[in-house]
Amino acid sequence: MEFFLQLxxxxxxxxxxxxxxxxxxxxIYKATDVINFSQGxxxxxxxxxxxxxxxxxxxxxxxxxxxxVICSFLVGLLLERLVLRSFINEPVISVIMxxxxxxxxxxxxxxxxxxxxTRVFPTVFSxxxxxLGTVLVSxxxxxxxxxxxxxxxxxxxxxxxxLLGVAMRATADDQQxxxxxxxxxxxxxxxxxxxxxxVSAIGGILLGNINGxxxxxxxxxxxxxPVAILGGLDSIPGAIIGGFxxxxxxxxxxxxxxxxxxxxxxxxxxxxxxxxxxxxxxxxFGKPIxxxx
Amino acid sequence: xxxxxxxxxMESGVYTTNYREDMAFHFTPIAKxxxxxxxxxxxxxxxxxxxxxxxxxxxxGIAVIGALGLNILTGFTGQISIGQGAFLGVxxxxxxxxxxxxGLSFWIALPVAGLVTALVGSVFGVPxxxxxxLYLAIATLAAQVIIEFTLIRWEHVTNGVHGLVxxxxxxxxxxLNNDRRYYYLILTTAILFTIFTFNLFRTRTGRAFVAIRDRxxxxxxxxxxxxxxxxxxxxxSSFYVGVxxxxxxxxxxxxxPEQFTISISIQYLAMVIIGGLGSVMGSIYGAVFITLxxxxxxxxxxxTSGWIPNIEMIINGxxxxxxxxxxxxxxxxxPDGLAKIWRNIKNxxxxxxxxx
Numbered sequence: 001m002e003f004f005l006q007l008x009x010x011x012x013x014x015x016x017x018x019x020x021x022x023x024x025x026x027x028i029y030k031a032t033d034v035i036n037f038s039q040g041x042x043x044x045x046x047x048x049x050x051x052x053x054x055x056x057x058x059x060x061x062x063x064x065x066x067x068x069v070i071c072s073f074l075v076g077l078l079l080e081r082l083v084l085r086s087f088i089n090e091p092v093i094s095v096i097m098x099x100x101x102x103x104x105x106x107x108x109x110x111x112x113x114x115x116x117x118t119r120v121f122p123t124v125f126s127x128x129x130x131x132l133g134t135v136l137v138s139x140x141x142x143x144x145x146x147x148x149x150x151x152x153x154x155x156x157x158x159x160x161x162x163l164l165g166v167a168m169r170a171t172a173d174d175q176q177x178x179x180x181x182x183x184x185x186x187x188x189x190x191x192x193x194x195x196x197x198x199v200s201a202i203g204g205i206l207l208g209n210i211n212g213x214x215x216x217x218x219x220x221x222x223x224x225x226p227v228a229i230l231g232g233l234d235s236i237p238g239a240i241i242g243g244f245x246x247x248x249x250x251x252x253x254x255x256x257x258x259x260x261x262x263x264x265x266x267x268x269x270x271x272x273x274x275x276x277x278x279x280x281x282x283x284x285f286g287k288p289i290x291x292x293x
Numbered sequence: 294x295x296x297x298x299x300x301x302x303m304e305s306g307v308y309t310t311n312y313r314e315d316m317a318f319h320f321t322p323i324a325k326x327x328x329x330x331x332x333x334x335x336x337x338x339x340x341x342x343x344x345x346x347x348x349x350x351x352x353x354g355i356a357v358i359g360a361l362g363l364n365i366l367t368g369f370t371g372q373i374s375i376g377q378g379a380f381l382g383v384x385x386x387x388x389x390x391x392x393x394x395x396g397l398s399f400w401i402a403l404p405v406a407g408l409v410t411a412l413v414g415s416v417f418g419v420p421x422x423x424x425x426x427l428y429l430a431i432a433t434l435a436a437q438v439i440i441e442f443t444l445i446r447w448e449h450v451t452n453g454v455h456g457l458v459x460x461x462x463x464x465x466x467x468x469l470n471n472d473r474r475y476y477y478l479i480l481t482t483a484i485l486f487t488i489f490t491f492n493l494f495r496t497r498t499g500r501a502f503v504a505i506r507d508r509x510x511x512x513x514x515x516x517x518x519x520x521x522x523x524x525x526x527x528x529x530s531s532f533y534v535g536v537x538x539x540x541x542x543x544x545x546x547x548x549x550p551e552q553f554t555i556s557i558s559i560q561y562l563a564m565v566i567i568g569g570l571g572s573v574m575g576s577i578y579g580a581v582f583i584t585l586x587x588x589x590x591x592x593x594x595x596x597t598s599g600w601i602p603n604i605e606m607i608i609n610g611x612x613x614x615x616x617x618x619x620x621x622x623x624x625x626x627x628p629d630g631l632a633k634i635w636r637n638i639k640n641x642x643x644x645x646x647x648x649x
Contacts, residue, residue, distance in 0.1 A: 029427075035427050035430075035431075083621055083625070086624075086625045087624070090628075092373065092426035092427055092430070093367060093371075093373050093566075093570065094566075094624050094628060096373060096375075096427070096430055097562055097563070097566050097620060097624060098620070098621055098624045098625075100559050100562065100563075100617075100620070101563070101616075101617040101618070101619075101620030101621045101624070102617060102621060103617065104559070104613050104614070104616050104617030104620070105613075105614050105616075105617030105618050105621065106617070107610075107613055107614075107617075108609075108610045108611060108612065108613030108614025108615070108616070108617060109610070109614050110610070111607070111609060111610025111613065111614075112607045112610035112611055112614065115610075116609075116610075222434070222438075222555070225431055225434065226431075226435070229428065229431050233427065233428075261446060262446075263442060263445065263446065264442075266438070266442070267438055267439055267442040270434075270435040270438040270439055271435075271439065273431070273432075273435050274420070274432060274435045274436075274439070277420055277423075277424060277428060277431075277432055277435075278420060278423075281420075281423040281424050281428060282428070
């Protein structure tokens, strides 16, 4: 039972980070119909910038996070303007391929700048684990959980109440209608990418604090895809529920099945994904697309 | 007379008078000459080239077969697959298992590898009936991850991460154990598959694929069984990829799961995008381009190593970066790929120098 609880708590914490990264996918997909395969690399950008600032320039952690967030914001804007702007209303294959190309380009660039060695954050969070009932959790995980939940709430409120959030939802719903209501779709797209990059950067910094930073951290982008799909690509609550579901299931699979089948942890989300897609092609909460000839 | 002709003009000499002739391969005399000349030159290549060039040609040949397969699925039928790397692995391991562990002949293993891959491909193609676009891409991504995992863990068959050592094929008592001998096998297979692909799109099946790509609902309305034809597309495409995998396995003679990762899938997608979606010749151009890109970059890095310090350190990153940027630039400036660029060049010179 204790083993189970340990796995469960671990799963929930990882799930919170997944949910946050998945938010990045959902944000971009909702507003621009693009699925961003370079999400993982945006994660890396944030993590590397914050890490370099801390290690090379001795910047305090909080300031480095803020600077990394600002940089990611700019990177998001830049990517949208330079690359993605040309792909509005292009076929799906081009859009998939361009973000795959983007992920290659970004990963290569980061390898050139920071090489492929794993870098470790200086200790930011205390190493002493916290006892939750009978379960031990390290502080990094708790902080991650707290920050992720906070961000998730902020975004929920943002989409519900702020003008920009409402405009983003309107654009996602119907670009032409949004345009005719005086919403600048270009501005919305730029904002979407910037926000997604920021969310990823924060996710990257948290993950970097847990595992260290190296290019393979970028593959988390692929791990999180099942999360976004499971919940439905255009549903933010879906991303959150999907995040926790996949996090917990992955951890349970890892805990119980790994002794018999090493590595099953990484595959479990994808098996779940295939099963879900067989039953519900648009994910648990996604909006089915109705086609007419 | 021939002296004065513009080599880019090939249309003259087409006198089809009925549909049957129109559907046939219509080569104008000069185009036919060119195709034959190119094929003869390709067969003569090992005589004039060093081993390194021949080995590059082998890699290109295998890539051509794989890219043709992916283009049938993605370019002609419009079903996106991010699982080609894994399917290549299925073909390679099937052939490897049959020859290395079961002791069967390569000539049996090759088609069986294709068939097994076709089967696996169609299983993962089943979701394509309900899934479209992005969601289908993700489902094939799942296929990639699951198959990769299986290749690593099914040690009884694949030897896992240790890799599987595969014997060389033997033809008429001659072991095809070096680049030059193997080249003829790859070249012949690649030519056969290219001809088959050209022919495929003159048949009902091929036309149905194109109809599905253009508008699947409309295709269904005019009587195309969507499920059947999508399965067929997955099966045919995977067959190509499986054969490419089998050739790959017996060429390298040692295969391990890390040869079949998602980055291979992305490379194959890049081949069909850069070459030209829905173009047979485009698949070939793309395969050549993507296979040779890292080679050319390595040469450039070697040449500039005196001027730029640490180029060896960053060359991997640079290669990845240039690969990504190339894809992006092609998609932005010439989404129809090299095939279109070549067509543009031909059209430009057709009336050159009096274009107007």
